[in-house]
Amino acid sequence: MAEESVPVKENTAVAPEIHEAAKKLLTRRFKFIRKPDDSLKRLARLGVERVAADMAAHPQRYREPEPEAPLPEVSPLDPLDILRKDHQLPALPQVFLELQQAIGSRSTSADDLAEIISRDPGLTAFLLRMVNSAFYSLPMQIDTISRAVTVVGVNQLSTLAVGTSVMSLFKDVPADVIDMEQFWKHSICCGLIARRLCRMSGKGDPERAFVSGLLHDIGQLILLQVEPERATAVHAHARAKDAVLFAEEKTLLGFDHATLGGMLLRKWNFPYVLVSAVLEHHHPKPGHKEAEPLLVHCAETLATGLGVGSSGEFFVQPPSPEAWASMNFTPEQMDEMVEDLDEELEEAFSILLDR
Structure with missing residues (x-):
């Protein structure tokens, strides 16, 4: 693990003792490989x-917590x-439940899905930020959910909407x-x-x-x-x-x-x-x-x-x-x-x- 070095950006250069500490930590982290x-x-x-x-x-992220003695019993x-x-x-938000129902229905159109998402301003803003980010690197600016559904796809955008809604819970x-x-x-x-x-x-x-x-x-x-x-x-x-x-x-x-x-x-x-x-x-x-x-x-x-x-x-x-x-x-x-x-x-x- 220590034989080769990987180029490091100038702003990530660290002191030798910290680099050595990182090597020891990674050696331990990989112990089951x-x-x-x-x-x-x-x-x-x-x-x-x-x-x-x-x-x-x-x-501070790398300070080992004090071990508990004795260890607590677990049933x-x-x-x-x-x-x-x-x-x-x-509790699942209402927009989440409506999206789930819409996705499971054969009669749901792209416009239906866009209408459901648009009822939630926070989810709308989030999805538009995501679609216009490097996550997709689209050549054009997407400014409506309807356009996002058309460009990204119904299944793709609904998967993203349902999955990321969970984070707020x-x-x-x-x-x-x-x-x-x-x-x-x-x-x-x-x-x-x-x-x-x-x-x-x-x-x-x-x-x-x-x-x-x-x-x-x-x-x-x-x-x-x-x-x-x-x-x-x-x-x-x-x-x-x-x-x-x-x-x-x-x-x-x-x-x-x-x-x-x-x-x-x-x-x-x-x-x-x-x-x-x-x-x-x-x-x-x-x-x-x-x-x-x-x-x-x-x-x-x-x-x-x-x-x-x-x-x-x-x-x-x-x-x-x-x-x-x-x-x-x-x-x-x-x-x-x-x-x-x-x-x-x-x-x-x-x-x-x-x-």
Whole structure:
């Protein structure tokens, strides 16, 4: 990991001791990657450079929390019990429900969809900002939702609208439980990388890949919102044991956040491909007809390896050999994958996090 160096922009130059600290952190973060191929080794080196720059700019993010002694006890839980607590789950906005119904109807036209979206000024402004951003890089300015639907497509825009509407539902998670800005930065990064993988591989749909990545860790938010004590206790156990978070969730709770997230999206009548992408983002099933679960699985490895934001999971998950091989990664493609990513991330953060 330390043999080669990746060019760093002048504004990200850091002191040697910080760079060395970043190397140590990344070595630990990749501990479960037993036999990395050349592309994973390149990812680790890219991660060192990015984390070193962030460590220099934001040292407080890298202070290890004091270990809890003794560790709190955690009793198992049935995920269905969480989903039955409707009064504690976030309430879906009316525009979301109307969009879901419209998308499921064969008689819905582009004008119908545009009319529903236009009733929500916040969603309208957000979608117009997104369509006019580098996310699409369209050659013309789009100034109405009707035009956006025509240019981008009914299914694509509705997927984006429904998926991003979910972000506004989780404003009550306490800041001392999780840093929501860092959580969404990780999720947005995962979505953008899944979208890039979609285009690079020619598999899947770009908007579905983005929304799948954006929502892949939604199960964590539900667990933190409905069972904050249990959730924070599991995090404490994972940190103390140097264990992968989703594995510790299964051990202590009997299920992991991917299972809970998939069940929640199914309860909310999300399209099957989004449900399966969230449900399987740690363990994609072989032989999938849809590509999004594989794209999100690989994007999760990339986003965590690069150290963009934080979902609460410290370690880079070992990717499924079949899923990873299906992407045909090379070190050069890894460089291409992160080229101009910072610019795209910054613009996406400003649009999605300022809603």
